[in-house]
Amino acid sequence: MKIVACIKQTFDTEAKIVIGGDGQISDEGVNLIVNPYDEFAVEEAIRTKEKDGGEVVVVTVGGDKAQEALRYCLAMGADRAVLINDPALVGADSGAVSVALAKLLSEKEAGFDIIFAGKEAVDYGAAQVPSRLAEKLDLAQANVVTAFELSDGKATATREIDGGSETLELALPALISAQKGLNEVRYPSLPGIMKAKRKPLEVLALADLGLSADDVASKIELVSAELPPARKAGQRLTGEVDEVVAKLVQLLQEEAKVI
Amino acid sequence: MSIVVCAEQRDGSLRKITFEALSEGKRLAEASGETLKALLIGSGIAGLADELKKYGVDEVAVVDNEALAAYAADSYAAVLGAYIAQENPALVLFGHSAVGKELAPRTAAKVDCGLVSDCIAISFADGDYLFSHPVYAGKAIGKYKVAGPVRMATLRPNVFAVAESEGAGAVVDFAPEITASKVTITGAEMASGDRPELTEADIICSGGRGLGGPEGFALIEGLADALGAAVGSSRAAVDAGWREHAAQVGQTGKVVSPNLYVASGISGAIQHLAGMGSSKYIVGINKDGEANIFNVADYGVEGDLNKVIPALIEKLKELQ
Amino acid sequence: MEFVYSDEERMMLQMSKGFAEKEVKPIAKEVDKEHKYPAENVKKMGELGLMGVSVPVEYEGSGMSNICYAIAIEEISRQCASTGVIMSVNNSLACDPVKIFGTEEQKLKYLADMASGRKLGCLGLTEPNAGSDAANLQTTAVLDGDEWVINGRKIFITNGNEADYCVLIAATDKSQGHRGISAFIVDLDNPGFSVGTLEDKLGIRGSSTAELVFEDCRIPKENLLGEVGKGFKVALTTLDGGRIGIASQALGIARAAIEDATAYAKERVQFGKPIAKLQAIQWMLADLSTHYEAARLLTHRAAYLKDQGQPFGKEAAMAKLMAAETAMKAATQGIQILGGYGYTTDYPLERYFRDAKITEIYEGTSEVMRLVIATNVLK
Ligand SMILES: Cc1cc2nc3c(=O)[nH]c(=O)nc-3n(C[C@H](O)[C@H](O)[C@H](O)COP(=O)(O)OP(=O)(O)OC[C@H]3O[C@@H](n4cnc5c(N)ncnc54)[C@H](O)[C@@H]3O)c2cc1C
Ligand SMILES: Cc1cc2nc3c(=O)[nH]c(=O)nc-3n(C[C@H](O)[C@H](O)[C@H](O)COP(=O)(O)OP(=O)(O)OC[C@H]3O[C@@H](n4cnc5c(N)ncnc54)[C@H](O)[C@@H]3O)c2cc1C
Numbered sequence: 001m002k003i004v005a006c007i008k009q010t011f012d013t014e015a016k017i018v019i020g021g022d023g024q025i026s027d028e029g030v031n032l033i034v035n036p037y038d039e040f041a042v043e044e045a046i047r048t049k050e051k052d053g054g055e056v057v058v059v060t061v062g063g064d065k066a067q068e069a070l071r072y073c074l075a076m077g078a079d080r081a082v083l084i085n086d087p088a089l090v091g092a093d094s095g096a097v098s099v100a101l102a103k104l105l106s107e108k109e110a111g112f113d114i115i116f117a118g119k120e121a122v123d124y125g126a127a128q129v130p131s132r133l134a135e136k137l138d139l140a141q142a143n144v145v146t147a148f149e150l151s152d153g154k155a156t157a158t159r160e161i162d163g164g165s166e167t168l169e170l171a172l173p174a175l176i177s178a179q180k181g182l183n184e185v186r187y188p189s190l191p192g193i194m195k196a197k198r199k200p201l202e203v204l205a206l207a208d209l210g211l212s213a214d215d216v217a218s219k220i221e222l223v224s225a226e227l228p229p230a231r232k233a234g235q236r237l238t239g240e241v242d243e244v245v246a247k248l249v250q251l252l253q254e255e256a257k258v259i
Numbered sequence: 260m261s262i263v264v265c266a267e268q269r270d271g272s273l274r275k276i277t278f279e280a281l282s283e284g285k286r287l288a289e290a291s292g293e294t295l296k297a298l299l300i301g302s303g304i305a306g307l308a309d310e311l312k313k314y315g316v317d318e319v320a321v322v323d324n325e326a327l328a329a330y331a332a333d334s335y336a337a338v339l340g341a342y343i344a345q346e347n348p349a350l351v352l353f354g355h356s357a358v359g360k361e362l363a364p365r366t367a368a369k370v371d372c373g374l375v376s377d378c379i380a381i382s383f384a385d386g387d388y389l390f391s392h393p394v395y396a397g398k399a400i401g402k403y404k405v406a407g408p409v410r411m412a413t414l415r416p417n418v419f420a421v422a423e424s425e426g427a428g429a430v431v432d433f434a435p436e437i438t439a440s441k442v443t444i445t446g447a448e449m450a451s452g453d454r455p456e457l458t459e460a461d462i463i464c465s466g467g468r469g470l471g472g473p474e475g476f477a478l479i480e481g482l483a484d485a486l487g488a489a490v491g492s493s494r495a496a497v498d499a500g501w502r503e504h505a506a507q508v509g510q511t512g513k514v515v516s517p518n519l520y521v522a523s524g525i526s527g528a529i530q531h532l533a534g535m536g537s538s539k540y541i542v543g544i545n546k547d548g549e550a551n552i553f554n555v556a557d558y559g560v561e562g563d564l565n566k567v568i569p570a571l572i573e574k575l576k577e578l579q
Numbered sequence: 580m581e582f583v584y585s586d587e588e589r590m591m592l593q594m595s596k597g598f599a600e601k602e603v604k605p606i607a608k609e610v611d612k613e614h615k616y617p618a619e620n621v622k623k624m625g626e627l628g629l630m631g632v633s634v635p636v637e638y639e640g641s642g643m644s645n646i647c648y649a650i651a652i653e654e655i656s657r658q659c660a661s662t663g664v665i666m667s668v669n670n671s672l673a674c675d676p677v678k679i680f681g682t683e684e685q686k687l688k689y690l691a692d693m694a695s696g697r698k699l700g701c702l703g704l705t706e707p708n709a710g711s712d713a714a715n716l717q718t719t720a721v722l723d724g725d726e727w728v729i730n731g732r733k734i735f736i737t738n739g740n741e742a743d744y745c746v747l748i749a750a751t752d753k754s755q756g757h758r759g760i761s762a763f764i765v766d767l768d769n770p771g772f773s774v775g776t777l778e779d780k781l782g783i784r785g786s787s788t789a790e791l792v793f794e795d796c797r798i799p800k801e802n803l804l805g806e807v808g809k810g811f812k813v814a815l816t817t818l819d820g821g822r823i824g825i826a827s828q829a830l831g832i833a834r835a836a837i838e839d840a841t842a843y844a845k846e847r848v849q850f851g852k853p854i855a856k857l858q859a860i861q862w863m864l865a866d867l868s869t870h871y872e873a874a875r876l877l878t879h880r881a882a883y884l885k886d887q888g889q890p891f892g893k894e895a896a897m898a899k900l901m902a903a904e905t906a907m908k909a910a911t912q913g914i915q916i917l918g919g920y921g922y923t924t925d926y927p928l929e930r931y932f933r934d935a936k937i938t939e940i941y942e943g944t945s946e947v948m949r950l951v952i953a954t955n956v957l958k
Contacts, residue, residue: 013510013530017398025399033593036511068589075590094364095373122510124394124401126376128364131332135368140441141332143361146504156445160505161357162274163456164449168442180511181504187598190628190641193590219373223389223402231536234557244560245570248542249578251558256540258462258519259486259575549846 001054004109005045005078006101006117006129007038009062009069013122023224034069037118039076040178043185044148045116046077052150055079057109061089061097067201074196075188081199082109086206088213094128096216101129102136103209114155115175119144130177140170146181262288263348265339266299266311266319267358269330273307275459276354279419281314283381284352285426288315290383293349295426296320298342298433300335302328308430315424320433330358331440332365340369341435343409350388355413356458363413373405375412377514379537396510396533416458417516418537450505457506460489462519463535465508466501467493469524469545469564473501478568479523485575491515491535493525509534523564527552544568591647595654598627607659610785611930616741617662617785624662625696629655630669634678638686640694645820645882649827653875656831660934661785663831667824668737668786669693672942673700676746676817677764680805689744689764698743702821703733703765703791704814711947713748714757714811718793720749722800727763729796732775737941739789740774743767747793748814751807761810764802771796782933819892820885821942822899826878829902829938833871836906836913836931837864843917843926860916867909874902893955900948903938910935 011017012031020026034042045056056078060066063085070081084100092100105112115137120127134141142157146165149156155170160179188196206212235251237244252259264284267274281297288295294317299307301323308319322338339362343351351366353359355377367374375390379400382389390403390412405411450456457463464486466479476490483490492502494509508515510530520538525531527543527550535541536555543556544564553559560567584592602620610617624630632648634640648670656663677690692698709715718731729749736745745765752759765772775790805813841864844855854860877898884891910932914921921928939945 011395013396015395017395019399025395068586071586072590072593075594093373095367095371098368122396124392125396126364126374126392127360128367128374128376131361131364132368134332135336135365141361141365142442143332144357159357161447162269162458164447165505166444166448167446169445170442174441180507187594187627188590189626190591190594190632190643190647191636193587193594194636194642196590197586219406220375221404221406223404225394225399225401228393228397228400228536231541231555233554234541234559236553236559236561238561241562241566241570244562245567245574248558248560248571249574252519252540252542256519256557258540551846 001049001052001114002112003045003048003054003056004105004112004115005038005042005056005058005073006115006133007042007058007060007069007073008035008118008121009033009060009066010035010121010123017227019225019227024222025225032065032068034072035118035121035123037120037122037178037180039185040180040182041116041118041176042073042076042078043183044176044178047183048114048150054113057082059101059104059109060084061092061100063090067203070201071196072188074199074201075193076186077188077192079199081201083201083203084206084209085203088206088216091218091222092216093218093220094126094132096218098129098132098136099216100206100209100211101133103211104204105133105137108204108209113172114150115139115173117175117177119177119179130175134175137173137175140174141177142168142170142174143177144179145176146179148176148182260349261294261296261346262291262350262352263342263346264295264297264316265351265353265359265362266297266307267354267356268299268301268304268307271304271307273310274354274356275421276356276359276414276416277311278314278421279416280352280354280414281311281316282422282424283414283419285315285422285424287350287381287383287388291349291388294318296346296348298322298339300327300338312426312428313423315426317427318429318431320431322433322435324434324437326437326439329444331442331444332361333442334438334440335362336365336369337438338435339366342433343370348409349407351409351411353411353413355415359413363411367411370409372409372411375403375405377415378412379415379418381412393537396530397514397536398533415514415516417461454483455487455489457489457491457508457513458515460515460517462486462488462521463491463508463515463517464488464521464523465491465493465525465535466496466523467525468495468499470496470501475524476501478564481572482521482568485572488521493531522552522556523568525552526550527555587643588647588650591643591650592654594627595629595651598623599654599658603655603662604658608927608930610659610661614784616787617659617665618741620662621665621699622696624666629666630696631674631694632670634674634690634694638678638694639691640674645823645885646879649823649878649882652824652827653831653834656828657835659785660828660832661783663828664737664783664786667821667828668702669700671821671824672702672817673744673746675820676702676762676804676813679816680762680813681764682801684801685764685804693744699738699741700744700746701736701738701742702817703736703745703747705733705735707732707734711944713814714760716748716750716760718747718749719753720751720761720763723797725800726797727800727802729763729765729771729793729798731793733791735778735941736789736791737786739791740777740787745791746804746817748810751810755808757811758808760814761807762804762813763798764804765796765798769796769798781936782930783937818942819895822895823878823882823885825938825942826874826881826895826898826902829899829906829935830871830875830878832931832935832938833867833874833902833906833909836909836928836935837867837871839926839928840864840913840916843920854916863912863916867905867912870901870905870908874898874905877901893952896943896948896951899938899942900945900952903935903945906935906938
């Protein structure tokens with residue numbers, strides 16, 4: 001079985017966001033991590049392999065530093081990694097990223113049985129790549145998945161919907177996007193880290209995929225980024241519980257008009 | 260040209276986000292001079308078209324087909340693709356709901372267009388649309404332009420005001436070729452009770468580690484019942500197993516923007532704020548005067564939640 | 580000179596930081612307050628390979644560098660210094676001497692057991708009359724046929740209450756002074772062994788500090804570690820390496836204090852502005868951060884020299900001295916920055932303060948560190 005996990009390197013969730021002189025978000029001094037939802041995807045890919053055999057290939061579109069994220073996944077237990085790294089992909093939008101991934105997965109890395117991805121990346125929170133990829137590769141998909149099982153060539157997935165959950169059956173090959181709760185992510189063991197150094201990590205440019213810069217031209221353009229207006233501390237209510245509660249209810253009714 | 264709103268219905272009732280999207284669509288249509296259209300997909304749902312007319316649509320296209328009874332991304336995206344090919348709209352709007360989050364990008368890939376997800380504002384000026392989308396969990400706001408001819412956006416629920424208005428209100432049938440989905444739904448489980456859904460609720464009462472245990476949520480539920488609110492949770496309370504993950508608000512949980520968010524026994528960590536920072540009003544109930552929640556709360560109650568909440572419930576009951 | 584992490588070191592940092600934040604931090608307060616040995620986490624650390632970081636893979640260790648080891652101890656100790664010392668003692672004081680001085684058979688059995696985390700190790704050196712003067716041992720080992728017979732008491736032994744194996748330093752010929760000392764590996768599952776008093780301590784309260792009692796404790800002849808009469812060398816070599824671990828533990832505590840105090844200073848408002856705007860606070864944080872960075876460079880340099888097979892005793896002593904004093908200073912000033920709040924158990928600063936103190940004492944006091952450094956400098 002060939003299992004693919006799509007990952008992205010993102011800012012640490014604790015990172016302080018600073019807008020640089022160019023009006024764009026600065027990544028200077030920011031700690032980079034594997035997108036937390038993608039960790040669930042990698043974990044599920046490894047578990048699937050441990051159960052049913054096969055190999056796990058982690059793939060990403062990113063710059064040189066993204067190798068660190070891929071190595072981390074290899075240390076967790078993935079077998080190989082592929083990085084698509086090309087100047088034309090700097091700042092690529094979700095559409096462009098999915099074009100590059102779809103090309104990789106339909107040609108050079110064709111023949112997969114299942115693709116895992118995170119439900120969204122915590123940086124841009126667009127949640128587009130998995131669904132776009134499923135469309136481009138003509139796959140059955142389950143989004144925001146909290147439980148997954150594979151038996152007799154059929155996948156069963158539980159996904160979150162607004163106000164509840166649904167259980168789906170998908171024919172393979174399929175794409176699953178992972179939500180928190182799908183599994184408990186392992187830490188790479190130290191022997192895993194040592195082995196990761198020797199596992200294959202292939203770096204491909206667009207030309208290696210038979211794509212040109214035009215094929216991955218972004219359709220959306222970030223015009224500017226700004227910090228949201230800071231929320232200010234409001235009133236502090238202190239005193240006897242009864243008085244405080246009465247005051248609060250009065251404010252909610254008369255000032256905020258929300259109850 | 261037109262602005263198309265993809266109407267979302269479940270089990271024969273329209274979702275609130277659809278009215279929000281139509282209201283915003285109408286506002287933009289007036290600014291750009293486009294017509295406003297809605298696409299309604301499902302089985303036995305033709306009757307819902309009337310409800311859509313209240314929000315100023317010029318035309319509702321109805322795709323009523325038994326094969327589309329259950330929502331599936333692949334088969335619905337095929338319908339949307341066919342409609343967009345025929346209609347060639349300038350802008351297609353979806354809700355940033357569980358359905359929209361999946362269907363919009365799948366459709367965007369089909370018709371090869373740009374999509375801005377989770378918008379909190381859209382404007383039209385100088386002949387182009389500008390989309391505002393919070394990034395880094397709301398720590399910054401990106402403003403985007405999308406290269407046409409077709410643009411797409413999903414709208415964050417509960418952010419765009421609902422307003423009724425007049426429109427031509429024509430209803431037409433649209434009958435594209437239907438492709439069968441590769442996915443079969445074998446079961447569904449809806450959260451019990453009649454509390455509103457977290458992302459749609461006007462009021463949310465959330466509890467954190469300060470509740471001291473799962474029994475603490477009884478207090479939060481009591482307060483939620485008194486306010487007609489949904490119940491949310493911090494991650495600490497979810498990790499402790501006091502509440503299911505679906506209730507988690509924050510960076511790795513749900514992003515909500517109710518009119519009123521009541522945080523009890525929640526310290527206000529940056530990752531929690533990422534999920535509720537855009538609420539219109541925030542109330543913080545915490546016994547620690549230095550808790551970060553007080554830096555964002557409109558009304559900060561410094562005190563023991565075990566005393567404050569029961570008193571608050573009493574007071575609210577008196578009012579009813 | 581290069582001051583960048585290798586892939587391996589970066590992954591180690593990421594992994595150990597993640598583990599420490601998610602698994603170690605949530606129970607750190609309880610471990611301290613209830614004097615609770617964190618058995619569950621020690622087991623997990625064994626599974627991850629953290630109990631034998633620089634032990635070769637053939638002996639079920641992780642085969643990583645000492646720099647990686649230093650990074651991991653710092654991250655764990657950042658959240659819980661008790662867990663940090665449990666790990667450090669197993670790695671440095673128990674695995675290391677067997678790795679360096681052990682026979683192939685000893686390595687395949689004892690080293691592999693400890694490095695994999697299946698068994699826990701400790702070092703039995705200190706005695707009531709042998710502290711800084713470690714050669715003044717009263718515990719004896721006498722050869723009787725195919726067995727060594729051990730009698731005596733060891734005190735202040737970290738992991739002593741939980742350990743399965745002990746690297747024991749005992750006198751085989753008292754008339755020879757430090758040349759009459761030998762090292763042994765003792766399987767503590769032995770009728771001649773018992774655990775005596777457990778110390779109640781100021782800090783690192785989740786790690787046991789035990790008295791080990793040997794009464795006609797018979798162990799096989801082949802459990803001699805190294806040569807007869809060379810045990811003091813085993814002890815000194817072991818402590819040199821151990822100091823890299825304790826320096827890293829101290830770095831973790833120092834960083835905890837600095838980070839928590841910095842966060843607090845930015846939030847605490849007095850006289851209408853955050854106290855971080857006050858120069859008095861800024862200078863404390865500036866000095867502490869500088870000391871911390873300096874100590875960290877010294878520590879990583881000592882680890883680097885050890886990795887290269889070069890002498891590192893002086894550097895390890897310097898690292899431990901500097902890191903321990905930095906930890907103490909950071910904890911003291913950290914509490915100062917938090918004012919009265921820092922003095923209460925609502926904040927972890929007072930725990931850092933109590934934990935920091937031991938780093939100036941064990942594996943050689945700060946005075947002994949200066950002695951070692953001076954001896955090297957004046958050579
Ligand atoms: C990658 C990542 C993602 C994360 N994502 C999320 C997320 O999506 N959502 C989220 O919430 N967190 C998230 N977190 C966790 C976040 O950092 C905090 O740890 C968490 O929000 C803390 O939850 P809490 O406020 O309930 O607990 P605490 O921080 O422990 O706060 C409890 C509060 O209760 C108060 N309290 C205690 N007793 C009482 C009483 N009797 N009366 C009144 N007040 C009382 C205390 O003063 C304290 O302020 C994430 C962290 C990481 C690293
Ligand atoms: C919590 C804890 C855990 C420990 N774990 C272990 C362990 O796992 N294994 C183990 O074998 N031991 C362990 N020890 C023992 C520890 O290493 C000794 O306590 C330490 O070496 C100091 O010895 P001492 O306590 O006898 O002090 P002493 O040697 O009596 O020192 C008293 C004072 O005199 C000073 N002093 C002594 N000699 C000199 C000198 N020549 N020049 C200048 N000043 C000097 C010292 O610096 C100190 O200030 C532990 C101790 C503690 C408290």
